[in-house]
Amino acid sequence: MSKPPSPHRPRALAPIERIRGVDYGVLDELLGYSLRRAQVAMFLSFHRATRGLEITPPRFSALVIIGANPGLSQSTLGAVLGIARSGAMLLADWMVERRLVERRRRPDDARAWGLHLTRRGAELVDKMKRAVASEERRQAARLTVPERRTLLRLLEKLAG
Amino acid sequence: MSKPPSPHRPRALAPIERIRGVDYGVLDELLGYSLRRAQVAMFLSFHRATRGLEITPPRFSALVIIGANPGLSQSTLGAVLGIARSGAMLLADWMVERRLVERRRRPDDARAWGLHLTRRGAELVDKMKRAVASEERRQAARLTVPERRTLLRLLEKLAG
DNA sequence: TATTGTTATACTCTATAACTATA
DNA sequence: TATAGTTATAGAGTATAACAATA
Numbered sequence: 001m002s003k004p005p006s007p008h009r010p011r012a013l014a015p016i017e018r019i020r021g022v023d024y025g026v027l028d029e030l031l032g033y034s035l036r037r038a039q040v041a042m043f044l045s046f047h048r049a050t051r052g053l054e055i056t057p058p059r060f061s062a063l064v065i066i067g068a069n070p071g072l073s074q075s076t077l078g079a080v081l082g083i084a085r086s087g088a089m090l091l092a093d094w095m096v097e098r099r100l101v102e103r104r105r106r107p108d109d110a111r112a113w114g115l116h117l118t119r120r121g122a123e124l125v126d127k128m129k130r131a132v133a134s135e136e137r138r139q140a141a142r143l144t145v146p147e148r149r150t151l152l153r154l155l156e157k158l159a160g
Numbered sequence: 161m162s163k164p165p166s167p168h169r170p171r172a173l174a175p176i177e178r179i180r181g182v183d184y185g186v187l188d189e190l191l192g193y194s195l196r197r198a199q200v201a202m203f204l205s206f207h208r209a210t211r212g213l214e215i216t217p218p219r220f221s222a223l224v225i226i227g228a229n230p231g232l233s234q235s236t237l238g239a240v241l242g243i244a245r246s247g248a249m250l251l252a253d254w255m256v257e258r259r260l261v262e263r264r265r266r267p268d269d270a271r272a273w274g275l276h277l278t279r280r281g282a283e284l285v286d287k288m289k290r291a292v293a294s295e296e297r298r299q300a301a302r303l304t305v306p307e308r309r310t311l312l313r314l315l316e317k318l319a320g
Numbered sequence: 321t322a323t324t325g326t327t328a329t330a331c332t333c334t335a336t337a338a339c340t341a342t343a
Numbered sequence: 344t345a346t347a348g349t350t351a352t353a354g355a356g357t358a359t360a361a362c363a364a365t366a
Binding site (some may be wrong): 012014015016017020022023024025026027029032033034035036037038039040042043045046055057061064065067068069072076079080081082127129132133136139140142143147148150151152154155156157158159160 | 174175176177179182183184185186187189190191192193194195196197198200201202203205206217221224225227228229232238239240241242249289292293296299300302303307308310311312314315316317318319320
């Protein structure tokens with residue numbers, strides 16, 4: 001790989017500690033705040049799983065989605081991830097540069113690209129899926145198995 | 161108020177829709193992804209509650225924390241919010257400029273500022289607390305009351 | 321030496337807007 | 344007219360590093 005030794009900064013990776021002696025007031029009763037804390041915790045878990053790779057949650061999601069939906073257009077990818085077309089394009093550029101994804105013209109619509117995982121991309125996704133799921137299980141070990149299932153269900157219900 | 165008509169962009173406020181016909185693969189089973197979707201949903205709820213105000217979740221959290229802990233230092237505020245000292249300072253500047261917060265010297269430590277809500281700040285926080293909690297109840301109406309309580313508990317347990 | 325606040329700087333992510341090619 | 348992709352630009356948020364004053 002002809003990539004420079006990755007000036008990839010570690011970017012302050014620490015959980016949001018609960019500070020002793022501080023009163024969190026109404027924050028402790030708000031879903032928004034609890035969600036953020038939980039999300040930071042899971043982000044750290046994700047980071048442990050993908051250490052050394054240059055992967056972020058949106059990049060991981062994009063690769064998984066492309067793997068499950070070969071030929072997906074960039075616009076649809078953006079819609080799935082909840083980002084603008086222009087951002088989806090940058091994401092696609094990033095994946096293409098690393099030869100994880102290929103753009104192929106679509107026979108049905110000459111405007112759109114179809115995104116496809118390369119062999120290399122598929123292998124990486126498989127590896128990451130396993131690592132992320134495994135590290136997630138480790139983090140979620142704070143919960144019982146039924147609790148984890150309940151949490152997933154309630155989150156889904158909340159997000160609608 | 162002598163503030164310009166707020167060049168405050170609305171910043172693409174839309175939920176992350178589930179796109180029909182797209183296979184989400186393993187994402188549907190990962191807590192990380194579900195947490196993000198739920199968090200976006202709650203952010204939108206937060207935004208509806210604070211519409212017109214220039215408030216963001218970190219600013220709201222900061223004001224609540226300062227209200228509950230008068231005299232808090234900027235460094236501690238940063239630790240509570242999980243951001244760097246320099247960012248906590250910018251946050252404090254923002255609140256001081258709007259006369260929501262005052263910096264007062266602390267008798268015990270001449271290096272640190274103590275942060276205090278002004279009258280105006282306290283009033284705003286009270287108003288926002290009610291609005292955010294009320295809008296959150298509306299969003300969380302997708303859940304039953306015990307479900308909401310369970311969700312809060314599981315999130316807390318997960319974040320540790 | 322360590323910590324608080326401060327300043328300067330840089331980087332990441334993502335949005336908006338305008339443009340082009342095609343539908 | 345509408346949509347996919349592209350490009351350029353801008354802004355929010357937050358990090359790191361270095362410095363002064365104080366502990």
